[in-house]
Amino acid sequence: MRPDKVFVIARREYAIRIRSKAFWLSTVALPVLLLVLMIVPTLLASRAGSSKRLVVVDETGRLGASIVQALADADDGAAQVASFEVFLEPPAADPAGQRADLDRRILAGEIDAWLRIAESDLEEGRIEYHSESVASFLSQTILEQRLTETVRRDRLSRLGIAPDLADGLIAAISLRTVKVTAEGSREEAEGAGFFLAYALFFLLYLVLMIYGQQVMNGVLEEKTSRIVEVIVSTTRPFDLMMGKLCGICAIALTQLSIWLGTVAVLTLPAIVASVAWLPAEVDVPRLEPRLIAHFLVLFLIGFFVYSTFYAAIGAAFNNVQEAQQFAGYAVVLLIAPMLFFFLVIDDPDSTLSVVTSLVPPFTPLIMLLRLAVKAPPAWQVALGYAAATGFAVFMVWLAGRIYRVGILIYGKKPTLKELWRWLRYA
Amino acid sequence: MTDTIELAGIRKCYGDFVAVDDLSLRVPAGGIYGLLGPNGAGKSTTLRMLMDIIAPDRGRILLFGRAREAADQDRIGYLPEERGLYQKMKVADHLLFLAELHGLGRSAARPRIAEWLERVGLADRAGARVEELSKGMQQKIQLVGTVLHEPEILVLDEPFAGLDPINQGLFKELLSEARDRGRTILFSTHVMEQAEKLCDRICLISGGRPVLDGELATIKRELQGNTFRLAADGDLDRLADVEGVESVVFGPEAGARTGARLILDPGATGADVLRRLVEFLDVREFASEEPDLETIFIKAVRDAS
Structure with missing residues (x-):
């Protein structure tokens, strides 16, 4: 190996690139691209869930209004990921006919999904949910969270616990994260x-x-x-x-x-x-x-x-x-x-x-x-x-x-x- | 005095194809040495082996009378047959790179680059990108890149290929100058006229083997008085059968043949042969002449096969 020649060749490679526009352009563009690649999917995901038209059929007669309110609560950060436009409809005398009609409206594109809240289901901890896609992970997770909160509040109030006390009982916990390293924790x-x-x-x-x-x-x-x-x-x-x-x-x-x-x-x-x-x-x-x-x-x-x-x-x-x-x-x-x-x-x-x-x-x-x-x-x-x-x-x-x-x-x-x-x- | 370049019994095969077969040649110091031969004769392979780009299967190569050393790379300038430059680089930067690659310092190289660009008429293109130049200009840049470090040996593979007559003239001038300054120049060509005007010594190779080797003047002298130019009508195809005629070389002109060059057997005289020719030809002209390289070459190749 001749180091002097390796150096001459290396220096040429370096010189032509450091002088090229492409190098400086990529120096600026790549971090931007990297950020875009990481941020855009998050942004897109938040836009995708915007405003689902959801029909709620409440057979219990007491949960409907609070569900509408819980889902309409726009102050919450989650509302950016998925928000719902909720229509409360009274249960019909013929449940099977109403089911078929709501399903038809989903297929016709009039609504995106519907919920049926029945006492019998609630006892088993379930709520019936119909939608063309049941794979919308983000919006379903949020929906579940909201419904859980509402139902919990309802259960607590039926046990005779006051609403402000109930809020304290169901408040969520988040982790306060501290990284431990040899140089110290922060x-x-x-x-x-x-x-x-x-x-x-x-x-x-x-x-x-x-x-x-x-x-x-x-x-x-x-x-x-x-x-x-x-x-x-x-x-x-x-x-x-x-x-x-x-x-x-x-x-x-x-x-x-x-x-x-x-x-x-x-x-x-x-x-x-x-x-x-x-x-x-x-x-x-x-x-x-x-x-x-x-x-x-x-x-x-x-x-x-x-x-x-x-x-x-x-x-x-x-x-x-x-x-x-x-x-x-x-x-x-x-x-x-x-x-x-x-x-x-x-x-x-x-x-x-x-x-x-x-x-x-x-x-x-x-x-x-x-x-x-x-x-x-x-x-x-x-x-x-x-x-x-x-x-x-x-x-x-x-x-x-x-x-x-x-x-x-x-x-x-x-x-x-x-x-x-x-x-x-x- | 030791020869500057000596190839001894080198051989190179590609698979079953023998590109160079038992080739030996000695290039003395100073002067222009022509490596001549038709396309595919093994010229480029020989030069690439000399440049240590490819290794011979057999034989040895000596530079300055000894085995090649790493530092020799900076004492040779090589112009390969396949030209190539970095297309995106500026002309002056490129030349600086080539000079440095040959071990020349930047400060020493810069004035030489300016001087040489002036010399080849490209001083105003120093800042241009290589890709903006014509093929001929690029070739001049490449030649300049070969000589910038003032090598003792120049190895040029078909240096005139692709050049217009004016630039061919310029290249010849540059080679003559280098010879006058004591450089050793080895170049290959398949165009005999170029070699004839430039070379002090030649080696003719054909099919990977040398068929004629020596000082051009000596080779010519040996055949002098033995070569005749003939212009005649009649059955020229019978010439080869005439007693005393060793070789017949027809000119390149197409159509009915009206002339040829004859090389006589060593013992034969022009008068004897002419007497035999007039028996079946209408001879218009029969004159002794110095053989040109092309005639020598064709005869040599024929003798060898």
Whole structure:
């Protein structure tokens, strides 16, 4: 290896990217996109439930009005997720006929759902609910909550308990969450820790994929434009690959530093304190320097595990279409940790969490998740880092062998058997 | 004096196809050496092996009289047959990159780049992106990138391909200049006239094997007095059967043949052969001439097969 040449190549990769509009555009656009991806589904979900037309048929004669009132209560935050337009209809003499008629009105689109409150059902703790879709999880959950509250109030009042006393009896409890770390305990908004882990996980996933693709496209550009002939006449193909990887890695680190630096500054206690909408005693999750350091190291390891794969693919194939098919394998390995996302977040010390975080291709993403949620035992972090670093070195070696042959072979698409032969070729 | 480049018994196969077979050649220091041969003769493969881009299956390659060293990469300038530049880069930045890649410092490279761009008439395009230039201009940029670090050896694969006559002239001038400054230039071509005007020494290869090798002047002298230009009407196809005629080379013109070049057997004289020709041909012209490279080449390939 000639470090001077690796440096010249890396510097070119860095210089052309840092000067490009695309780099600065993505530096601004990616966080926006990430936020949009996380916030929009929540917003959409809240809009989706807006105003369901609900007919309530009350056979008991005493619950109808309070149900209408409970569901119409717009001051509640839940009303943003699902609100109801309630029509109270008296029970008919012919219950079967009324049922059929209400079902028909649902199918005709006149109403969205209807409820029938019968004394016999209430005794069993049930209320009959008809709708075209009984899978609207959010609105049904809210409906259930409201109905439960109303029925409980009714039961308590029938036991002779005064309404204001009843309110106190059925008031819900929520957790006051305090995160315990070696550095000390501090109060954190519920779900905030989840949000941080989620954001860091997806950020790492995205940059690994985006910069892996950049490596692949860069290699393909050199191969298809044939400039590679000039470069490998002055340096070894391995140096060219390393130069390319180092340059693109440096640009990725630059971008990550901009993002993480911005977030770290924005979550400084002094700045958070000046934001009015949070209760004074609650901290947003703080992006601590230690976590940033872990993130960057895990990115480095992940980069050399995945980008080497992309580099080898770029060298082996002749155009983006051919290469893209094969690149899917890298994406599968990157996406696999998503399957474990909720399991790991829920219990970062479970056997599954520990094992997956120690499988080298998954280590960067899963270990990051564990670190973000709760500090894992030091030996596990050390072992994970060591194994993944070893794997990254192996990938550099492996990719280097495919690269040096592939980069100079034009024409037909290589078969797996040929790739195997390139690997073993001395 | 040791030869600057020495290839000894190199061989390269792709599967069953033998691209270069037992090729040996010596390129002395200084001067222009032409590696000639038809398409597919193995020229590019030979140059790529010389550049250590691909490894020979057999044989050895010596530079400056010893095995190749890593630092030698900076003493050679290589223009590959398949040209390529980063299309999105600015011309001056690209040249700076190529210069640095060859171990030249930035401060040393900048004035040379300006000088060379001036020389090839592209000074005003220094800030343009490569993709904005014509193919010919890109080729000039690539040649400049090959010579910026003032290499002792220039290896050029078909340097004239795709150039208009004016730029071909410019390239020839640049090569002659490099020779005058003591550089060793090895270039390949399949166009014989180019080689004829430029080369001090040549190696003709065909089917991956060398068929003729040596100083161009010596090769020509050996065949001088043995080569005749004939213009005649009649059954020219019978020429090859005439006693004393070793080879017949027809010109490229299509239609009925009215002329040929004859290379005589070493012992034969022009007068004897002419006497035999007039028996069946209406000879208009029969004159001794210096053989051109094309005639030499065709004869050599024929002799070899």
